[in-house]
Amino acid sequence: MSAIDIDHVSKHYRTGAGIDDVTLSVEHGEVFGFLGPNGAGKSTTIRLVMDLIRPDAGRIRILGREVRRGGRAVRRRLGYLPGELALYEQLTGGQMLDHLASLREGRGTGRSVGDLAERLHLDLGRPIRELSRGNKQKVGLIQAFMGDPEVIILDEPTSGLDPLMQREIRSLMRESTAEGAAVFLSSHALNEVSEVADRVAIIRAGSLVATEAVEGLRSRAVRRIEVRTTTPIPEDQLAALPGASLVASSGNHATIDITGSMDLIVKVLARFEVLELVAGEPDLEQIFLSYYEDQRRETADEA
């Protein structure tokens, strides 16, 4: 039995947004990444899973139960962080968390609010309206993880957090899956997903483009590298490299796109005196294009 089972689910809006025939399942013990640009339908999918909106077609199950009918029983074992987090501003963090803990009945065991707050460096005594965006996000994260839920659904969990905190959240996810929980992690940032997820589904314009292990995603990631050396790098040295393409070069400065592993390019650059090396974030749009090219090739082959 999967932790989350989304089965041919569609939800259409008059504006044209929504999702179309999405099928995926999240297993116990894994972090499942849900990757796509803003507006691709990630939050729509998650709000369908949370039964806040209802699908036009398809079925959604959590822990084997249909979310509409079995909702209450399911939510007893669930942690959820909304993408557009809104808290009870007039309460303190501690009061808000006490309130949510009360509503969750018997979920007092497991990771306690106090421990989590200490780990994330959050002062629970302060009114939420006085908290920074990052600290509000921490309140949201604590309530999602408190009481050790079996299924954890996180919509853009690290937005507003500094890199150290982001790492702390990733280790929280890892600890949870080590204990058998399932984590459904939605994000628009490839790095965030690829660092922690086991499998990844990619969504674009409401449709799933692919679902695969995270290694496959990494091998498709295209990074742009800018390098400055003391002597020019001959173009033929770069052109010969598999996966590399020279975008621009002028004198001692070169811009190169690398697909997949960085190993070969680093070995080439090692022969020169490198003054400056900047590697950009992988471009999500490039990954989408590579999947589309695959699909087109497949359909062309079939024809």
Added chain:
Amino acid sequence: MKREPTAPWWTRSVFGRSLHDERRALIGWSIGLAATIVLELALYPTVRDNDMSALLDSYPESVKQLFGLTDFATGTGYVRAELFSFVLPLMVVVFGVLWGSDAVAGEEDRGTIDLLLANPISRRRVVGEKAAAVVAGLGLVSTVMAAALVLASSAFSADVPVARLGAASLMAFALAAVFAILGLALGAATGKRGLARGVGAALAISAYLLSALGPLASWLEPWRVASPWYHALGVDPLGHGVPVGHLALLVLSAGVLTVGAAEAFDRRDLGI
């Protein structure tokens, strides 16, 4: 990290939190009601000792009817005309509509409903607890109103029987509860707080006019029974005590509206 040793009582339920959120409004409206009552009754001895009947006779019948200006000489007549014909019930109704229209739709508007409904609590239950909180809050405010009436009535020797002041306060409370739940239901069904507040207030005022003007126009008269104001105060609880049948009708209306609100809220896509 600082933590309170035990969670305060109001964090334990949606009901408790909803009441706690409104604590300042509850105190404010209570003070407003008590002040209005004391001011009006402080004028009573002056009105009683001067013959106001000439002034009263000069008013057109429609004005007298609209504002219930029938009899200023007795304490009961004065309280009916000055307080229960319009001012006090209107204040409680306005408070009820403002709160009710925000109770469910406000959480949706502010986005907190996503987090609330991620818990093992059903949407119906949320509506039920919200409605209960609004009714309990109106009950508190109405109790303060009744207490202020009893104290001020005896302090300024208006000598209205305590039971009758209680009866009229109870009916004003029931009236406000109906319109508060109506506002809540409109908000729960549409998710639009402004719309719920506007339509709720408009319906409350039209129902008042229907009840107050009904006796003046024969074609309007049969429709008075459609107005909650008629059932609450049109039947004069200050003069005759609690009208049990009418009270039951108001309670039933609030109950039906609550069920309707829960049903509509349960079926809808939220927060879009």
